[in-house]
Amino acid sequence: MVRHANGRMVDLVSAYARPEKMQRGGSQPTGLEGTGAGWEASGSEPHRLEVVTCSHSLTFIPTYSCLFACGYCAFARPTPLASLEEAASCFVRGKQAGCHEVLIMSGEGVMVFPRLRATLAAWGFRDYHDYLAAVCRLALEQGLLPHINIGNQTEEEFRRLRPVCVSMGMMLETTSRELLRQPAHQHAPGKAPHLRLATLAAAGRAQVPFTTGLLIGIGETPADREASLEAIAELHHQYGHIQEVILQPFVPHPGTAMADWTGPDVPTLAAVVRLARAILPSDVVIQIPPNLVPEAADRRELVLAGARDLGGISPEPDQINPDAPWLAPARYAAELAAWGFVLRPRLAVYPRFQTRAWLDTAVYDLVRSKQAELDALGAIAPVPAVGAPGFQTCRTHTPRARR
Ligand SMILES: O=c1nc2n(C[C@H](O)[C@H](O)[C@H](O)CO)c3cc(O)ccc3cc-2c(=O)[nH]1
Ligand SMILES: C[C@H]1O[C@@H](n2cnc3c(N)ncnc32)[C@H](O)[C@@H]1O
Numbered sequence: 231m232v233r234h235a236n237g238r239m240v241d242l243v244s245a246y247a248r249p250e251k252m253q254r255g256g257s258q259p260t261g262l263e264g265t266g267a268g269w270e271a272s273g274s275e276p277h278r279l280e281v282v283t284c285s286h287s288l289t290f291i292p293t294y295s296c297l298f299a300c301g302y303c304a305f306a307r308p309t310p311l312a313s314l315e316e317a318a319s320c321f322v323r324g325k326q327a328g329c330h331e332v333l334i335m336s337g338e339g340v341m342v343f344p345r346l347r348a349t350l351a352a353w354g355f356r357d358y359h360d361y362l363a364a365v366c367r368l369a370l371e372q373g374l375l376p377h378i379n380i381g382n383q384t385e386e387e388f389r390r391l392r393p394v395c396v397s398m399g400m401m402l403e404t405t406s407r408e409l410l411r412q413p414a415h416q417h418a419p420g421k422a423p424h425l426r427l428a429t430l431a432a433a434g435r436a437q438v439p440f441t442t443g444l445l446i447g448i449g450e451t452p453a454d455r456e457a458s459l460e461a462i463a464e465l466h467h468q469y470g471h472i473q474e475v476i477l478q479p480f481v482p483h484p485g486t487a488m489a490d491w492t493g494p495d496v497p498t499l500a501a502v503v504r505l506a507r508a509i510l511p512s513d514v515v516i517q518i519p520p521n522l523v524p525e526a527a528d529r530r531e532l533v534l535a536g537a538r539d540l541g542g543i544s545p546e547p548d549q550i551n552p553d554a555p556w557l558a559p560a561r562y563a564a565e566l567a568a569w570g571f572v573l574r575p576r577l578a579v580y581p582r583f584q585t586r587a588w589l590d591t592a593v594y595d596l597v598r599s600k601q602a603e604l605d606a607l608g609a610i611a612p613v614p615a616v617g618a619p620g621f622q623t624c625r626t627h628t629p630r631a632r633r
């Protein structure tokens with residue numbers, strides 16, 4: 231918890247704008263609670279299998295243009311706005327491939343680019359959010375649930391998109407102000423911790439089921455990681471909106487300012503997972519993107535440390551780390567089975583947020599019917615061998631002796 235000496239909550243946003251006001255208190259160990267349960271017959275006594283989840287997802291990029299230049303980012307480049315026709319064909323592809331989610335992700339500051347503003351006007355949109363709402367409606371028409379990550383947003387912007395998506399996200403990255411003077415964020419003022427924290431709070435006020443996380447290995451210290459996790463825990467205590475926290479290992483990319491840095495090692499990542507599990511409330515799930523951890527033995531260590539979600543798994547390349555392919559979900563299911571876990575598909579909005587309080591009426595029914603479909607399918611059938619069915623044909627099954 232982040233508290234003043236007098237016990238009152240610190241205003242996190244201003245604390246990070248004026249760090250001398252910041253004071254940290256103790257953390258909250260919570261153990262390794264899972265997100266749900268699978269059941270398997272073992273003799274006469276069924277025992278609980280821990281559940282790991284993933285989302286069958288496809289990514290749509292409105293534009294790669296970005297006002298900022300994070301030292302690690304190979305995504306940002308000046309591109310025009312994708313048309314609604316391109317969006318529609320992406321969503322048809324996603325539906326055919328069996329996706330449930332579309333991740334809509336772009337650079338920041340879209341309205342600052344004159345060319346993009348002119349395009350929006352020519353297409354009859356008032357602004358970028360007007361366009362995004364139209365894109366989301368096309369996704370919903372195909373039965374895909376939008377998850378939006380376009381960086382910083384205001385409460386009003388969150389409220390505008392809330393009726394047409396099921397969740398949104400934005401990585402906190404880190405609460406380190408020091409990194410604003412280092413390669414990671416020296417040309418990315420949008421990554422100032424007080425702005426990121428203000429966005430997380432705005433999402434909370436707008437009651438948006440939210441995904442955030444830390445980027446690991448960009449120059450932050452162990453103390454920075456602890457402070458970042460405590461800030462997320464504090465925001466969740468206030469608003470209850472954090473569904474998951476991504477612990478994303480930095481991957482160096484040629485042509486970026488941090489090209490000659492190395493990514494974090496596995497013991498470091500495992501330590502961060504354990505730290506996150508100790509600091510975050512037990513209802514916040516820890517996500518590790520498995521394509522950024524290429525060795526199965528390393529993935530095992532992270533799951534045993536407390537990671538319980540694999541994030542979006544896509545039939546198409548990862549837009550942030552295109553050289554890091556995913557395995558078929560059936561193969562992750564097989565390795566997890568060997569470690570005593572079942573892999574279940576999930577939606578972009580976690581079950582406990584599938585209520586009328588957290589979801590707009592316009593998306594509530596679709597979410598509930600898709601969740602019922604997933605529940606009926608059960609877990610993802612493990613297929614161990616190379617040559618496991620690809621994403622498109624991956625089957626699901628119901629584990630033995632389920633309730
Ligand atoms: O494929 C990716 N998905 C990313 N996702 C998507 C994520 O795996 C899923 O969309 C969410 O778990 C919702 O299901 C993000 C979502 C956020 O809200 C914030 C950051 C990310 C980052 C990535 C990413 O780098 N690559
Ligand atoms: C969408 C999210 O992707 C992450 N991101 C951006 N570049 C990289 C990289 N080189 N390695 C790992 N993660 C990255 C950031 O955390 C951003 O918020």
Ligand code: SF4
Pocket residue numbers: 296297298299300303304305306336337338381418420
């Ligand atoms: S990580 Fe996001 S904010 Fe940073 S340069 Fe890339 S697109 Fe822009």
